[in-house]
Amino acid sequence: MLTFSIAHWQGWTHGFQDPSRWQHWAEHPYCPLGEQSAPRLDFLPPMQRRRLSPLARGVFACAWPLADGYPDMPFVFASRHGETSRNFGLLESLAADEPLSPTAFGLSVHNAIAAQWSIIRRDTAESVAIAVEDDGLEHAFIEAAMLFDQGHDNVLVVLAEEQPPRPYAPWVDDVPFSYAAAFRLRPGTDWALAPSPAPPGDAAPQIWPNPLNLLRHLALRTPSWRHANRTRQWTWTRNA
Numbered sequence: 001m002l003t004f005s006i007a008h009w010q011g012w013t014h015g016f017q018d019p020s021r022w023q024h025w026a027e028h029p030y031c032p033l034g035e036q037s038a039p040r041l042d043f044l045p046p047m048q049r050r051r052l053s054p055l056a057r058g059v060f061a062c063a064w065p066l067a068d069g070y071p072d073m074p075f076v077f078a079s080r081h082g083e084t085s086r087n088f089g090l091l092e093s094l095a096a097d098e099p100l101s102p103t104a105f106g107l108s109v110h111n112a113i114a115a116q117w118s119i120i121r122r123d124t125a126e127s128v129a130i131a132v133e134d135d136g137l138e139h140a141f142i143e144a145a146m147l148f149d150q151g152h153d154n155v156l157v158v159l160a161e162e163q164p165p166r167p168y169a170p171w172v173d174d175v176p177f178s179y180a181a182a183f184r185l186r187p188g189t190d191w192a193l194a195p196s197p198a199p200p201g202d203a204a205p206q207i208w209p210n211p212l213n214l215l216r217h218l219a220l221r222t223p224s225w226r227h228a229n230r231t232r233q234w235t236w237t238r239n240a
Contacts, residue, residue, distance in 0.1 A: 005188030026219035058180035078140040
């Protein structure tokens with residue numbers, strides 16, 4: 001069993017970011033309508049902003065307030081699909097027999113956002129980028145716990161997905177809208193996370209991706225819940 005404390009959390013999606021909007025969404029969840037736009041990130045210089053993809057901007061929008069004012073801390077980035085728009089653009093260039101942009105290629109890899117975070121913040125602490133399944137939230141928190149064992153008092157965990165280009169729709173059905181969720185974790189016992197084998201039978205499908213479910217439970221102060229997939233079940237328990 002894993003124990004930890006969530007010192008602070010922040011979510012971002014198109015149209016809202018502040019806690020009151022997330023509280024309303026937790027009580028009345030819905031899929032935001034309209035064109036998905038990336039956050040402006042006015043706290044960054046223009047030359048730094050322009051190199052950030054919409055997915056990276058979502059990460060910075062929710063993670064920056066959690067890290068601001070704190071010394072360097074490890075950064076754990078987790079995503080199932082990563083930079084789908086950048087990668088699709090590269091595939092379109094290949095299909096058109098056009099040369100690939102070295103910059104676009106370098107920023108399309110899965111750990112690019114973690115690297116940009118370290119460079120822009122001049123943060124020399126460890127960073128981890130993991131490609132995940134539908135229980136990537138739990139594995140990202142496990143990564144944070146292992147960093148606690150190395151003596152760190154704060155670990156920043158961020159999960160993010162962007163709504164993929166339309167041609168991916170038949171295969172990517174777990175991103176109802178672009179989002180990012182950031183959590184500053186500390187050693188503690190306020191929360192417990194316990195894995196177990198998946199129960200017999202098919203796991204009940206989730207309406208919302210697991211990071212968004214966690215934001216809901218945090219806003220609603222749910223005492224405990226379970227998340228199961230085909231092979232594993234996770235029990236979350238609030239102890240404080």
